[in-house]
Amino acid sequence: MIGVIGIALTFIMVFGGYILAGGKMGVILHSLPFEMMMIGGAAAGAYALSNDGGTIKHTVSGIGRVFKGGKWTEADYQDILCLLFQLLRLARNSPVELEEHIENPESSPIFQAYPRILADHEAVELVTDTLRSASLNYDDPYQVEEMLSRRIGLMKEEALHVPHALQNLADALPALGIVAAVLGVVKTMASIDQPPEVLGKMIGGALVGTFLGVFLAYGLVAPLAQRLTSVVKQDQSFLDVIKAALIAALHQHATNLCVEVGRQATPSHLRPSFVSVETALREIKRVG
Incomplete structure (x- = not known):
């Protein structure tokens, strides 16, 4: 909703101010289809040329995330802490039983209790792969931390491909607007014998290209x-x-302390309170 409000406010303030200052929308509307064809077409072509199929495929869904906001909520962070608590407790009390859950999380009652987390392939694999490695004696905390840092860093780099591509497009749009404006000037110079009022409209139409390139880029x-x-x-x-x-957990801290370490690593605006997490853990202990 905030994103939609931001876009609406940008358009209203820019074009509203132009109209209130005495500007005429006729010139812009007349030139808009042709300028958008040149600028938008060139931008789309450059975007396709400079990015791979995966980035292009995820661009539309990526833009959708701008308006939806972040995927995870405070409740989801509490759920992942509860899920980790159950798995870590099981890893210490019954490693053999844990194997059933990490080898087939889709049929695990522990994972099934948290459907939003289970639906996220990356999060589930990060948990199961790490616990599986620990069960195979790859449990040096520092080596595992380095491995996880590299893995998460790679995931982050891949996830940032679309915003980086969009930023590169934004950087190119003003130049593409100048290209459209130059072509408009070329057209105007070819009609130099026309009266001033005709040339004025043609020059104004050419400048619409520069305006659109800059406006689309930074607005x-x-x-x-x-x-x-x-x-x-x-x-x-x-x-x-x-x-x-x-x-x-690999440092052999108590399971409750491991959960608290995870809670402290949560972004402040999404961090569940200590009391709410403890209440949830007590309920898990009571049921289990």
Whole structure:
């Protein structure tokens, strides 16, 4: 909702101010289809040329995330802490039984209790792969931490491909607007014998290209790229919480302390309270 409000406010303030200052929309509307064809077409072609199929495929869904916001909520962070608590407790009390859960999480009642987490392939694999490695005696906390840091870093780099591509597009749009404007000037110079009022409209139409390139770059595409970057980084924090709790477990800390380490690694605006997490853990202990 905030994203939609931001776009609406940008358009209203820019074009509203132009109209209130005495500007005429006729010139812009007349030139808009042709300028958008040149600028938008060139931008789409450059985007396709400079990115692979995966980045292009995920661009639309990435833009959708700008308006939806981050994937994970405070409740989800509490759920992942509860899930890790159950798995770590099981790893210490019954390693053989744990194997059934990490080898087939889709049929695990522990994972099934948290459907949103189970639906996230990256999060589930990060948990199961790390616990599986620990069960195979790859349990040096420092080596595992380095491995997890590299893995999460690679995930983050891949997730940031779309916002980086959008930022590159934003950087190119002003230049593409100049290209459209230059072509408009060329057209105007070919009609230099026309009366001043005709030439004025033609020059105004040419300048629409420069305006559109700059406006689209800094009023739309660059903010989208910046917001998407923020959303991606926020979602990746979910993996950092998993990493923090699992590394604490490899250091042989108490299971409750491992959960608290994970809670402390949660972004402040999404961090569940200590009391709510403890209440949830007590309920798990009571039921289990």
